Amino acid sequence: MNNNTSLIWNIVLTVAVIVLFFLHFSGSKPGTFTGSDSTSVAGRRIVYVQVDSLLKNYDYFEDTRKSLENKRYQLENDLTTRGRSLENEIAFFQQRAQTMTLDQARSTEAQLTKKQQDLIAYRDRSAQSLAQExxxxxxxxxxxxxxxIKKYNRENNYEYVLGYSTGGGILFADSTLNITQKMIEGLNSEYKAKNEKSAASTKDTTKKK
Known part of the structure; x- marks a missing residue:
């Protein structure tokens, strides 16, 4: 489950960001803007972002990845503990089965079957909940x-912000058009401010209590 969900997580995020970055700002006017981090190609202002580098250095992505991996680890440990406990009960029942009456054996077997079904249902609910998160x-x-990106573009008026990734559709990109670092710095700055605001709000709420 760990490998599969991690793979899905990485694929979905990469695809989502690649799609996201291929934006066309049709409201801008060709050839009327200046700037050192973009260029005009047939009247178009174009820049690009390295998707892999952005995800690797965006603090929100890294924090979220770690949080989800921790939850997967905890779930796996929980399921392992519950499974071993049930296995021990089954083994104990098998040892005592011959000393039980038929009704006792049937009752115990039914209880163990119910516990097994409950464990499977718990596993499925937990996996579904984690997938939803x-x-x-x-x-x-x-x-x-x-x-x-929309906020950044209000000041720069690009027509295209392309997502550049290894193995993607863009085979070459001029490094002078790379705005990845600016995007990373801006996103991390906003994420930090959001976290500080949330922490301050939590602190105030705790004081009031």
Missing amino acids: EAEKNQELYESIQSY
Whole structure:
């Protein structure tokens, strides 16, 4: 489960960001803007962001990845503990089965079967809940980057912000058009401010109590 969910998480995030960065700001006017981190190609102002580098250095992504990995680890340990406990009960029942009456054996077997079914249901609910949380975090990541790109573009008026990644559709990109570091710094600054505001709010609430 750990490898599969991690793989899904990485694939979904990469695809989401690649799609996100390929934005066309049709409201801008070609050829009327200046700037050192973009260029005009046939009247178009274009820059790009290295997707892999952005995800690697965006603190929100890293914090979320660690949090989800910790929850997966805790769930696996919990399921392992519950499973071993049930195995011990089954082994104990098998040892005592011959000394039980038929009704006692049937009753105990039914109880163990119910526990096994409950454990499977718990596993499925927990996995579904974790998958839902991952999907929500994917959406939050997408929205935070999308929001910042729109804010960043109000001051720069790019027509295209391309997502450049290894193995992607862009085979070459001029490094002078790379705004990855600026995006990382801006996103991390907003994320830090959000966390500080949340911490201050929590502190105030605790004081009032």
